[in-house]
Amino acid sequence: xxxxxxxxxxxxxxxxxxxxxxxxxxxxxxxxxxxxxxxxxxxxxxxxxxxxxxxxxxxxxxxxxxxxxxxxxxxxxxxxxxxxxxxxxxxxxxxxxxxxxxxxxxxxxxxxxxxxxxxxxxxxxxxxxxxxxxxxxxxxxxxxxxxxxxxxxxxxxxxxxxxxxxxxxxxxxxxxxxxxxxxxxxxxxxxxxxxxxxxxxxxxxxxxxxxxxxxxxxxxxxxxxxxxxxxxxxxxxxxxxxxxxxxxxxxxxxxxxxxxxxxxxxxxxxxxxxxxxxxxxxxxxxxxxxxxxxxxxxxxxxxxxxxxxxxx
Amino acid sequence: xxxxxxxxxxxxxxxxxxxxxxxxxxxxxxxxxxxxxxxxxxxxxxxxxxxxxxxxxxxxxxxxxxxxxxxxxxxxxxxxxxxxxxxxxxxxxxxxxxxxxxxxxxxxxxxxxxxxxxxxxxxxxxxxxxxxxxxxxxxxxxxxxxxxxxxxxxxxxxxxxxxxxxxxxxxxxxxxxxxxxxxxxxxxxxxxxxxxxxxxxxxxxxxxxxxxxxxxxxxxxxxxxxxxxxxxxxxxxxxxxxxxxxxxxxxxxxxxxxxxxxxxxxxxxxx
Numbered sequence: 073x074x075x076x077x078x079x080x081x082x083x084x085x086x087x088x089x090x091x092x093x094x095x096x097x098x099x100x101x102x103x104x105x106x107x108x109x110x111x112x113x114x115x116x117x118x119x120x121x122x123x124x125x126x127x128x129x130x131x132x133x134x135x136x137x138x139x140x141x142x143x144x145x146x147x148x149x150x151x152x153x154x155x156x157x158x159x160x161x162x163x164x165x166x167x168x169x170x171x172x173x174x175x176x177x178x179x180x181x182x183x184x185x186x187x188x189x190x191x192x193x194x195x196x197x198x199x200x201x202x203x204x205x206x207x208x209x210x211x212x213x214x215x216x217x218x219x220x221x222x223x224x225x226x227x228x229x230x231x232x233x234x235x236x237x238x239x240x241x242x243x244x245x246x247x248x249x250x251x252x253x254x255x256x257x258x259x260x261x262x263x264x265x266x267x268x269x270x271x272x273x274x275x276x277x278x279x280x281x282x283x284x285x286x287x288x289x290x291x292x293x294x295x296x297x298x299x300x301x302x303x304x305x306x307x308x309x310x311x312x313x314x315x316x317x318x319x320x321x322x323x324x325x326x327x328x329x330x331x332x333x334x335x336x337x338x339x340x341x342x343x344x345x346x347x348x349x350x351x352x353x354x355x356x357x358x359x360x361x362x363x364x365x366x367x368x369x370x371x372x373x374x375x376x377x378x379x380x381x382x383x384x
Numbered sequence: 385x386x387x388x389x390x391x392x393x394x395x396x397x398x399x400x401x402x403x404x405x406x407x408x409x410x411x412x413x414x415x416x417x418x419x420x421x422x423x424x425x426x427x428x429x430x431x432x433x434x435x436x437x438x439x440x441x442x443x444x445x446x447x448x449x450x451x452x453x454x455x456x457x458x459x460x461x462x463x464x465x466x467x468x469x470x471x472x473x474x475x476x477x478x479x480x481x482x483x484x485x486x487x488x489x490x491x492x493x494x495x496x497x498x499x500x501x502x503x504x505x506x507x508x509x510x511x512x513x514x515x516x517x518x519x520x521x522x523x524x525x526x527x528x529x530x531x532x533x534x535x536x537x538x539x540x541x542x543x544x545x546x547x548x549x550x551x552x553x554x555x556x557x558x559x560x561x562x563x564x565x566x567x568x569x570x571x572x573x574x575x576x577x578x579x580x581x582x583x584x585x586x587x588x589x590x591x592x593x594x595x596x597x598x599x600x601x602x603x604x605x606x607x608x609x610x611x612x613x614x615x616x617x618x619x620x621x622x623x624x625x626x627x628x629x630x631x632x633x634x635x636x637x638x639x640x641x642x643x644x645x646x647x648x649x650x651x652x653x654x655x
């Protein structure tokens with residue numbers, strides 16, 4: 073089954089809206105794309121369209137939070153974090169207000185809209201803000217649980233969502249725990265850490281490696297901030313090599329967050345797979361993933377190479 | 385109204401004293417707004433420092449956050465914290481930050497300082513009250529130079545779109561900003577026509593005249609289905625002869641000699 077995390081977001085919002093009357097959803101003229109339209113239809117009195125005005129979207133969300141609302145501010149990731157950055161900084165994070173920035177169309181898989189709309193630096197931007205927490209869910213099940221968790225915790229949360237359908241990897245019994253990574257596959261030869269839609273590709277690569285006798289550990293890190301230091305340190309100690317895989321710039325994202333932990337506690341080689349400091353272009357999502365190396369193949373070859381180098 | 389005048393002068397004395405103590409901060413735009421804040425806190429708003437978290441309170445957001453001294457002085461006079469604390473403005477360890485921090489200062493309803501954002505948050509507060517069908521009102525003070533920020537007009541559009549008749553924006557229209565007059569730096573006039581075209585109920589007053597304020601705030605309460613903006617004509621540095629209408633007093637604090645002179649003037653005008 074394949075479902076985009078933005079769809080899962082829209083669906084869980086309606087459930088949460090029924091359960092908690094303090095939930096208010098804001099959008100910036102993209103409610104059909106961000107999937108907040110369902111909530112808007114069901115709870116029109118608690119839906120606010122800011123129009124094409126992302127700064128005010130975030131400012132109003134902050135004001136709503138001061139009246140006891142749990143404000144979900146939704147728009148495309150590139151506008152949410154770029155255009156409205158300083159409002160998120162000063163009006164949401166500085167006073168630590170209860171606003172959830174739910175940003176869809178993150179990464180290059182937004183596709184045909186091209187480089188201007190492909191948010192590949194949002195994690196880096198949001199990571200630098202005190203009080204901001206970051207969740208990048210990997211599939212439908214995890215998205216629903218993560219959005220619920222965000223609603224239940226006080227303070228700002230950035231939830232990074234995608235446009236492209238992604239395979240469901242977790243079962244209904246999966247438990248998302250904020251701040252904790254998941255060990256998806258045991259292995260002692262190398263660790264592959266993925267986030268968002270890349271997690272499923274990490275699993276596929278690990279299966280290919282397995283056929284060659286390489287036992288790769290696979291970890292899903294959906295909470296990027298605060299990051300699960302324990303699971304990273306343990307992986308570094310036990311496997312000596314780490315690959316991080318993200319649909320984001322290799323500067324400032326998951327890979328950098330993992331390196332921060334590794335360099336401080338147990339320096340081992342970390343190879344970052346991500347967008348190599350370049351803007352994207354128009355294309356089909358799968359074509360773009362291939363062009364920029366966000367593929368099962370690249371993860372597989374990178375792992376082979378790292379292990380080969382060590383064995384020499 | 386005589387009491388208001390005495391309070392406003394007292395507030396100006398606090399402003400001069402705290403800014404002289406801190407050696408950094410913004411006197412001009414604090415003094416210009418002193419009469420307006422006294423009126424709001426002592427006459428207009430439903431607010432009580434003894435019950436500061438009452439959900440039924442009105443809210444005030446200082447969107448022109450650099451005028452923090454006028455807000456701190458007013459809050460102290462209203463009993464939110466000790467007058468004695470004012471001397472610690474902008475000092476290490478004090479809760480009186482250079483710009484208002486809602487997490488630190490009792491009575492501050494929104495952290496502000498980056499211009500335009502307080503106004504946007506005030507629109508959010510108005511929306512929150514509407515969702516709850518509560519009768520609370522939200523007031524926000526903007527500088528006229530602040531109107532050059534794009535977010536102000538995004539928020540102005542939204543407030544009128546959502547018919548926020550529980551929101552009153554007050555423009556401290558002193559005509560000056562850091563680099564010169566508004567007209568020289570980036571013309572914001574004509575204000576009345578701009579706000580009217582954005583769907584607001586516009587009232588123009590003398591921002592140092594309490595009876596003007598009384599009429600304007602009463603008219604704002606009567607206005608249904610649209611937000612009200614009160615364009616208050618003020619003098620930057622109001623109350624102190626050598627500061628009035630001087631661009632140079634935006635962000636420069638008085639020397640000890642200037643403090644003495646200023647306070648002498650303010651005390652004299654009380655008599």
